[in-house]
Amino acid sequence: DTQLTQSPSFLSASVGDRVTITCRASQGINTYLAWYQQKPGQAPKLLIYAASTLQIGVPSRFSGSGSGTEFTLTISSLQPEDFATYYCQQLNAYPTWTFGQGTKVEIK
Amino acid sequence: QVQLGQSGAEVKKPGASVKVSCKASGYTFIGHYIHWVRQAPGQGLEHMGWFNPNTGGTVSAQRFQGRLTLTTDRSTTMAYMELNRLTSDDTALYFCARQGGNGNYALDYWGQGTLVTVSS
Numbered sequence: 001d002t003q004l005t006q007s008p009s010f011l012s013a014s015v016g017d018r019v020t021i022t023c024r025a026s027q028g029i030n031t032y033l034a035w036y037q038q039k040p041g042q043a044p045k046l047l048i049y050a051a052s053t054l055q056i057g058v059p060s061r062f063s064g065s066g067s068g069t070e071f072t073l074t075i076s077s078l079q080p081e082d083f084a085t086y087y088c089q090q091l092n093a094y095p096t097w098t099f100g101q102g103t104k105v106e107i108k
Numbered sequence: 109q110v111q112l113g114q115s116g117a118e119v120k121k122p123g124a125s126v127k128v129s130c131k132a133s134g135y136t137f138i139g140h141y142i143h144w145v146r147q148a149p150g151q152g153l154e155h156m157g158w159f160n161p162n163t164g165g166t167v168s169a170q171r172f173q174g175r176l177t178l179t180t181d182r183s184t185t186m187a188y189m190e191l192n193r194l195t196s197d198d199t200a201l202y203f204c205a206r207q208g209g210n211g212n213y214a215l216d217y218w219g220q221g222t223l224v225t226v227s228s
Contacts, residue, residue, distance in 0.1 A: 043221055044203075046208075046214050046215060050212070055214075094167055097155045100152075101152050102152045
């Protein structure tokens with residue numbers, strides 16, 4: 001299975017900060033990568049697909065980049081509603097579309 | 109609008125089976141795969157497998173093979189996840205999710221989740 005490693009696992013930031021989360025794949029996955037946001041008690045919400053395409057309705061402060069084995073999710077100016085856990089997911093290798101372990105973004 | 113509505117919480121004993129349902133509406137059911145993802149308490153997301161309502165094709169993650177059955181009913185636009193021989197490690201929130209289309213292969217709509225608790 002293709003493994004995904006996110007870093008950091010936890011970060012503390014302030015409103016207005018620029019935040020970057022990295023996702024590394026154990027083998028090349030082209031741009032078959034998605035990013036999700038999950039808040040407590042809720043289902044995940046799709047933010048980015050195909051590594052860099054913003055899902056309809058997602059604010060433009062979210063952006064994604066990368067291909068192959070290294071990917072990033074950037075929040076250009078953190079807003080109060082962005083405090084959540086973020087997951088990457090590879091969509092390349094069956095049978096399992098693995099997720100990263102998650103990055104929890106908390107208020108400093 | 110696209111909606112995925114899941115069945116209610118379940119409590120099961122070890123060794124039992126559970127069947128979770130997911131009602132899809134607001135889109136062409138056979139045009140999108142349905143995936144199942146679970147999340148143990150306080151843990152991350154785990155992809156379980158998917159079902160193609162158009163062809164009947166299905167794939168399950170290796171760790172569930174032999175225990176997991178994914179199905180759909182096209183007439184009612186329902187998807188089902190059945191997990192057998194439950195253990196306490198299967199206690200989790202189970203989500204159904206729709207795979208997108210037109211170049212978006214990610215999971216673009218999700219059900220609200222169904223809590224399955226396995227306890228003696």
